Amino acid sequence: MVAPAGPPATINCEPRQARKGAAATVDSGAGVWRVGVATNHSSEFDIVCAMSYQVLARKWRPKTFDQLVGQEHVSQALINGLDQDRLHHAFLFAGTRGVGKTTIARILAKCLNCETGVSSTPCGECSSCVDLDDGRFVDMIEIDAASRTGVDDMRDLLESVHYTPTRGRYKVYIIDEVHMLSTPSFNALLKTLEEPPPHVKFVLATTDPQKIPVTILSRCLRFNLRRLLPDQIGDYLKTLVVTEGVETEPETIRVLSRAADGSMRDGLSLLDQAIAFGGGKLVMSDLEKMLGLVDHLHVVSMIKALSSNDAQSLLEIVEDLVSQSRDLETVLLNLAEVLHRITLVQCVPGYRDPERSDWSAIEELAALLPVEDAQLFYQIAIKGRAELGLAPDPRTGLEMTLLRMLAFRPATADPAAPAVPPPAPAAAKTQTSAPLARPAAKSVKAQATDTVKAQPPEPARSVEAAPAGSDWVSLLNVLKLSGQARELARNVQLKARSDDRWDFVIAPSLRYLSSESCVSSLSQAISDQVGHPVSVRIMDNDSSELRTAAALEKQKVHDSMSEAEKAINDDPTVKALKEQMGAQLVEDSIQPLQ
Numbered sequence: 001m002v003a004p005a006g007p008p009a010t011i012n013c014e015p016r017q018a019r020k021g022a023a024a025t026v027d028s029g030a031g032v033w034r035v036g037v038a039t040n041h042s043s044e045f046d047i048v049c050a051m052s053y054q055v056l057a058r059k060w061r062p063k064t065f066d067q068l069v070g071q072e073h074v075s076q077a078l079i080n081g082l083d084q085d086r087l088h089h090a091f092l093f094a095g096t097r098g099v100g101k102t103t104i105a106r107i108l109a110k111c112l113n114c115e116t117g118v119s120s121t122p123c124g125e126c127s128s129c130v131d132l133d134d135g136r137f138v139d140m141i142e143i144d145a146a147s148r149t150g151v152d153d154m155r156d157l158l159e160s161v162h163y164t165p166t167r168g169r170y171k172v173y174i175i176d177e178v179h180m181l182s183t184p185s186f187n188a189l190l191k192t193l194e195e196p197p198p199h200v201k202f203v204l205a206t207t208d209p210q211k212i213p214v215t216i217l218s219r220c221l222r223f224n225l226r227r228l229l230p231d232q233i234g235d236y237l238k239t240l241v242v243t244e245g246v247e248t249e250p251e252t253i254r255v256l257s258r259a260a261d262g263s264m265r266d267g268l269s270l271l272d273q274a275i276a277f278g279g280g281k282l283v284m285s286d287l288e289k290m291l292g293l294v295d296h297l298h299v300v301s302m303i304k305a306l307s308s309n310d311a312q313s314l315l316e317i318v319e320d321l322v323s324q325s326r327d328l329e330t331v332l333l334n335l336a337e338v339l340h341r342i343t344l345v346q347c348v349p350g351y352r353d354p355e356r357s358d359w360s361a362i363e364e365l366a367a368l369l370p371v372e373d374a375q376l377f378y379q380i381a382i383k384g385r386a387e388l389g390l391a392p393d394p395r396t397g398l399e400m401t402l403l404r405m406l407a408f409r410p411a412t413a414d415p416a417a418p419a420v421p422p423p424a425p426a427a428a429k430t431q432t433s434a435p436l437a438r439p440a441a442k443s444v445k446a447q448a449t450d451t452v453k454a455q456p457p458e459p460a461r462s463v464e465a466a467p468a469g470s471d472w473v474s475l476l477n478v479l480k481l482s483g484q485a486r487e488l489a490r491n492v493q494l495k496a497r498s499d500d501r502w503d504f505v506i507a508p509s510l511r512y513l514s515s516e517s518c519v520s521s522l523s524q525a526i527s528d529q530v531g532h533p534v535s536v537r538i539m540d541n542d543s544s545e546l547r548t549a550a551a552l553e554k555q556k557v558h559d560s561m562s563e564a565e566k567a568i569n570d571d572p573t574v575k576a577l578k579e580q581m582g583a584q585l586v587e588d589s590i591q592p593l594q
C-alpha cells in the first residue's frame with residue numbers, strides 16, 4: 001500500500017465498547033496506517049486500512065430522526081418540540097451502551113443549528129450540518145464526564161456557557177456518562193441547568209441514572225432509551241450489508257444481531273470485525289469462530305445422541321467442544337434454539353421461517369424426537385443454562401444438564417430403546433424441573449407387567465389383576481363402598497360364607513374399622529350385589545398372613561419398589577454416572593411409577 005500523501009490525519013476508528021474519546025492505536029509504519037481495532041475477542045483481527053476507512057459504527061451512525069432505529073418515543077417527542085418551537089433546555093437520556101444516546105443528542109444539535117432553520121428535518125448539506133455530522137462543529141461541545149469529573153472542569157465549562165455561539169444559533173452541551181461527575185460538580189451545574197442562557201441546550205447522557213442526584217433529574221426532561229430488539233438491529237445490519245455490497249450468508253445477520261445484545265454500536269462493531277475476519281464476506285463459520293459460537297453440527301449430533309440415549313457420545317461431544325474452547329453457555333442456548341425449531345416443525349408440519357436456513361436438518365431431527373422429549377429437553381436446557389454459574393465449572397454444568405435430559409426422559413414405546421434410568425442422584429435439586437418418578441416407573445412397569453400398580457388411588461382398581469382365587473378382592477371392586485366402610489372391606493379376609501351370612505376376619509389392630517355403621521354398610525353393599533339380604537360378621541384373627549386387598553396392594557407396592565430399585569441400579573447410565581462422576585444414588589428418591 002502506498003503511503004498516503006499529506007499530513008497524517010486522525011483516523012476515526014472507534015474500538016468496540018471503548019468509551020468516547022478513546023483513540024484507536026495508530027501505528028504510522030512506512031506507507032501503512034495500521035489501526036489496531038481493540039476487541040473483546042482477540043487482537044488478531046487488526047485491520048490494515050487506508051486513511052479513508054471509517055468504521056461502520058461511525059459511518060452508519062444515523063444522521064436524522066428518520067434513520068434512527070427504535071427509540072420512537074424519544075424522537076417523536078423531540079420532533080414535536082422542534083416543530084412547535086417548544087423545546088426544553090435540558091434533556092437526560094438514560095440507557096445502556098450503544099442504544100443511541102449521543103446519536104440523538106447530535107441529531108438534536110443539528111436540528112437546532114442547521115442553516116436552513118430550526119426544524120426536525122435538518123438539510124444535512126449546509127456547512128453546519130456537515131460539520132456537526134463530522135463532530136467538529138464548534139458550538140457542539142461534547143464532554144466526557146468520566147474523564148472530567150472535577151469541579152474545576154465544571155467551572156470552566158460553565159464559564160463558557162455565557163458566551164454566545166460562535167457559528168450556530170445554539171450551543172449544545174452534551175455531557176456523556178454524567179453520573180460520573182463529582183458531587184461538587186453536580187452542585188456547580190445545578191444553577192445553570194435550571195436557567196441556562198437562551199442560546200444553550202444541555203443534553204446529559206448516562207448509563208446509570210440512579211447515580212444522578214434528584215436535584216439534577218428534576219431539572220431535566222428525562223427519556224429512557226430502550227435496548228434494541230434483535231430484529232431492529234438485524235434489519236439495520238441487513239440494509240447496511242446490502243448497501244455496502246457485502247456478500248452475506250443467511251443466518252449471519254441474525255446471529256450478529258443477537259450477539260449485539262441490544263446495542264446497535266456493538267452490532268455494527270461486530271459486523272465490522274466479522275467482515276474483516278471473513279476477508280470482506282460474512283461467513284457463518286467465521287462468525288462462529290469469532291464469537292466462540294457453537295457449530296451447528298455439534299448441536300445436531302447432540303440431539304441425535306439424546307434421541308438414542310447415547311450418554312457416551314454426549315460426553316464425547318462435550319469433550320470436543322471444550323477442546324475447541326467453545327462457549328459452553330452458548331451450547332445450551334443453541335440447543336434450546338434448535339429444540340424450539342424442532343417443536344415448531346412438530347406442531348406445525350411444514351413450518352418455515354425464511355430468516356433461517358437448514359430446515360431440512362431440523363425436519364430430520366424432529367422425526368427422531370418425540371414431542372414431549374423436545375419439550376422436556378428444552379426445559380432442561382434453559383434451566384441448565386440459568387444454573388451454569390452455580391456449577392463447579394461450565395463443563396460440569398453442561399455435562400450434568402445433558403445427562404439430566406437422558407435421566408428424566410420419559411421412556412418411549414420403542415422396545416429397542418433401553419429403559420431410561422431414574423433421576424440422576426446428583427441432580428436431586430432439580431426435582432421440580434421434571435417428573436422425577438416417571439422414567440423409573442415406566443421401566444418398572446415394563447418389567448412387572450400390568451399386575452404392578454403402585455400408589456393406588458383407587459384400591460379397588462388396583463386389585464383387578466389380583467391372583468386368581470381372591471374372590472373377595474375381585475368382588476370388592478364392584479361393591480359400592482366409600483370412606484371407612486371401604487377401608488374395612490379392604491382390610492378383611494373372607495373366611496366363610498353361606499347364602500345369608502358372610503364371615504370375615506380382621507387383624508386385631510384394625511378392629512376399630514369394624515364399627516357398627518361400617519359393618520352395616522358392608523352388608524348392605526354385599527346384599528345389593530348378590531341380590532338378596534346378607535348379614536356380615538367380622539372376627540379377630542391373629543394371623544399376620546391375612547390375604548386382604550390392602551395387604552395384597554402393599555405387597556405389590558413393595559415388589560414394584562424392588563423392581564424400580566433394581567432397574568435403577570442396573571441401568572448403564574446410572575452406572576456410568578456413578579463411576580465417571582462419583583455420583584451417589586439418593587435411595588429414597590426412587591419411586592415406581594403410577
Ligand SMILES: [Zn+2]
Nearest residue numbers: 114123126129
Ligand atoms: Zn443544514
